[in-house]
Amino acid sequence: MEWEKEEEEQQSQQNNGMVYVKVMTDEQMELLQKQIAVYTTICEQLVEMHKNVSAQQDLSGPLSFFHLAMLGVKLGNLYCDSVMTSAGNKMTSRQRWTPTTAQLQILERIFDEGIGTPSKQKIKEVTNELMQHGQISETNVYNWFQNRRARSKRKQMVTPPNSAESEVETEDDFPKEKKTNSENINSNGIMVPRPDEICFQSSEINSLSQDPRPHTAAIMFPS
Amino acid sequence: MEWEKEEEEQQSQQNNGMVYVKVMTDEQMELLQKQIAVYTTICEQLVEMHKNVSAQQDLSGPLSFFHLAMLGVKLGNLYCDSVMTSAGNKMTSRQRWTPTTAQLQILERIFDEGIGTPSKQKIKEVTNELMQHGQISETNVYNWFQNRRARSKRKQMVTPPNSAESEVETEDDFPKEKKTNSENINSNGIMVPRPDEICFQSSEINSLSQDPRPHTAAIMFPS
DNA sequence: CCTGTATGAATGAAAG
């Protein structure tokens, strides 16, 4: 991974001036890495397992255990249902394309390569490749790049040219001081926000933090 | 991996206590969460895959997996705990902006003035003004107007339509401000096939992959 | 606690 660059992030949203950062100790850091490593291992092994099972059905593997284990890890829940809702007549909704994680990875990767001009030809190519990972059309690709570019640009534009406005009071006025018993951490204690809709680092994280930089879609692997 | 933060120390009470700590921005934090979320999802998918592949299996397998999974949970908990307690920094990435009453009043007033074109310049002005009443960013203002307009429009769209209801059976699926509890459609970001080509995909739909290809999750595992 | 709702934010698509 490489988000080491991340210089001076500075405000994503409600904090003009003041910078909020997460602070962790080395041990916490290490813990985190371990956690990810565990996931990595689990995933890899599961993949292996699946290969075997797929190879020969009779492979009498005690898969049930996986289920149990995974359920333990699983923090969120809901699994999408089957496509159409009970009513059956529904299904008319959702006409808008939603990139699959695989597609997103590829798109981000390509975007990072800097080619700012998707050019018709390129679009076609990309579309073709993405088609391997799910339904998609050239228009989708085109729009995606259009939006991606526009938004990443806007982000870096909003960056206050300087720090002149060193406010003196802000950031305390935050209404509520809520400190809500932290959300984001599901009851299980695991910090994953929500199992659904995962996206590999959209990295344009949002609002207007700048960062016109690379967002390699690779998952970070603690070595 | 090392995301050394550069400037912008913030160091919390950088004096006694830990001398060096890792600092992450909201973006980084979020990125991390997403990565973990990705793993989680992958695991879930793999498990689902297994469910399908192996109808029923006896259990008596490799406890190692189970242990690993549990370990993951454990680490997850530990992680959260320690992080929360340490710097006391809000671990919550991205809390959303909440307008203060003063800000809301002003926003509403401006909105009523009819200028439907917030235009960048206007946004800046307004933001500036609102800053006097609490933390806020241009994006917040921008979003606010965006949402305000969209929602007021939708509202008036729902109200009038009770006079000449054309269709006969379109009553319940109508928008309704009911705010559809979503989740009726897969939330994995998987795209639902256009109504014009839904043919296959019936049994193992969401279970594992949206694409009718060898799902070998391998592709998701960058070395 | 859990659930429903209002609303801030993200984003695909389209208009300009």
Added chain:
DNA sequence: CTTTCATTCATACAGG
């Protein structure tokens, strides 16, 4: 390309 719209996702809060 830039701006706007429409739809959806996620979360802060109020009620049970």
